[in-house]
Amino acid sequence: MATTDALAATLATKQPRLLAAFQHIIAQNHLAHAYLFTGMDGAGQPELARWIAQRLFCLHVVDGQPDGTCEECVRIANGSHPDIVTVAPTGQSIHVDQVRYLKAEFSKSAVEGNRKIFIIEDAEKMTASAANGLLKFIEEPSGNVTAFLLTANKQLMLPTIISRTQVIDFPPLNxxxxxxxxxxxxxxxxxxxxxxxxxxxxxxxxxxxxxxxxxxxxxxxxxxxxxxxxxxxxxxxxxxxxxxxxxxxxxxxxxxxxxxxxxxxxxxxxxxxxxxxxxxxxxxxxxxxxxxxxxxxxxxxxxxxxxxxxxxxxxxxxxxxxxxxxxxxxxxxxxxxxx
Structure with missing residues (x-):
């Protein structure tokens, strides 16, 4: 997984306005509980979700940027942080059992702090039952939890999911x-x-x-x-x-x-x-x-x-x-x- 420096450099090239926007959102403590990041593959959705995670957990934030060297940043970069849970399709779909696992994690307290982050990759591949199973959390979030749904095909998402998330459109790259x-x-x-x-x-x-x-x-x-x-x-x-x-x-x-x-x-x-x-x-x-x-x-x-x-x-x-x-x-x- 990319290091913090690499993520910041990638986002500064791909989506500088979104990077600056989320620096401000986090600084003002205005982060929503659920986001839908949508845009073409490669537009920077997963990089921004991971950068936000590092910014929120970093022990030594410098000028609005995670330092990339503290224990929290390193574990997030390695994909081994216990309070950041990622779900991706198994085969062609994200199944209801995977969403049940997420919902069980939602109900738990953070292992090491007071915050949990969930990242759902290729969210458009959720089966209808899986997507409906996610709705309760999105409608009634509990605790200090933030979810990021990433997709390259917003048109395949359930309207009920779209209406209950903050939709962030990632513009095409130059x-x-x-x-x-x-x-x-x-x-x-x-x-x-x-x-x-x-x-x-x-x-x-x-x-x-x-x-x-x-x-x-x-x-x-x-x-x-x-x-x-x-x-x-x-x-x-x-x-x-x-x-x-x-x-x-x-x-x-x-x-x-x-x-x-x-x-x-x-x-x-x-x-x-x-x-x-x-x-x-x-x-x-x-x-x-x-x-x-x-x-x-x-x-x-x-x-x-x-x-x-x-x-x-x-x-x-x-x-x-x-x-x-x-x-x-x-x-x-x-x-x-x-x-």
Whole structure:
């Protein structure tokens, strides 16, 4: 786990305003009993939760910062502090038994002080029964307890959980700085250019690049796109033969749809010249995209982009990935062939 110095440095880069805000909140003793930290993976949610824990428990706070060297800070950094309990998914979900464990811990006094902190990672993965089981604590907190629910998908959280927590939205990271982070981690410039549309996390980026998956997905997606814009029937076949075969799990399917949305947003950016070319996701295809924007009207580009953006919503409504892509392909044909 990261040291205090590393956490502070990371947060100063990723979320300086939120870091300053919580320094003030803690100094004024205005910390709420339950927070929902929401934003893209890698936006700094777990780092801020752990920094707050260290700030609250540190024995020698200096200028609003934990010193990072006292026994409390070191144990928090090592994940071994008895009064800080973290729950994460086991498999695909956080189950009701895990929440029962948390509730049992809620009722206990702090082991060494008068405060307890609970961190729930990937909170959107709580089953309905687990989330409902957590509501009582959130509605009726007991003792000096603070809970942090961390999520990259607020839309998957129960409205009752959202309404009973202080929701803190973590804004996306600066794209230019994020690309530099990716390149510093050894990621090639074309992939570093593309990845900010998918994640803020170097770790997740490296997972997407494992076994060359992301470059293969981009190449297959571009072949499909070229066929679609030409109204070629084989683009419908390409969905099953190439795209579905590559996107084998829910995460890869979501990434594929995010890539499609980013590709069409690049078209809009080029058409309306709202950003420089360096801001494009698919900068390696800039020339082809520019040529295409010259052949299409603004209305056609907007219609195509809206279709691409709604595709991910359809996947969230339990429509199969293949059906989503086939439907998108059929809907795009007339837009491009009538250009």
């Amino acid at each position: 794209t230019a700085a994020l690309r530099k982070n990716f390149e510093a981690a050894g990621i090639t410039p074309p992939m570093a250019q593309l990845l900010p549309s998918l994640t803020n996390s170097v770790t997740e980026a490296q997972q997407l690049l494992a076994a060359d998956w992301l470059p293969q997905a981009v190449a297959a997606l571009w072949r499909w796109f070229e066929q679609v814009v030409n109204g070629e029937p084989r683009s419908f076949v390409a969905v099953q033969v190439h795209l579905v075969g590559l996107a084998k799990d829910a995460q890869q399917q979501t990434v594929m749809l995010d890539l499609i949305a980013a590709l069409f947003q690049d078209l809009l950016q080029l058409h309306f010249q709202v950003e420089s070319a360096t801001a494009l996701t698919f900068v390696q295809y800039q020339q082809a995209l520019t040529t295409l924007t010259q052949q299409l009207s603004a209305r056609q580009l907007v219609d195509a982009t809206e279709l691409a953006l709604t595709a991910k919503q359809q996947l969230g409504r339990n429509i199969s990935f293949q059906n989503v892509l086939e439907g998108l392909t059929l809907a795009l044909w007339p837009i491009f062939t009538n250009a």
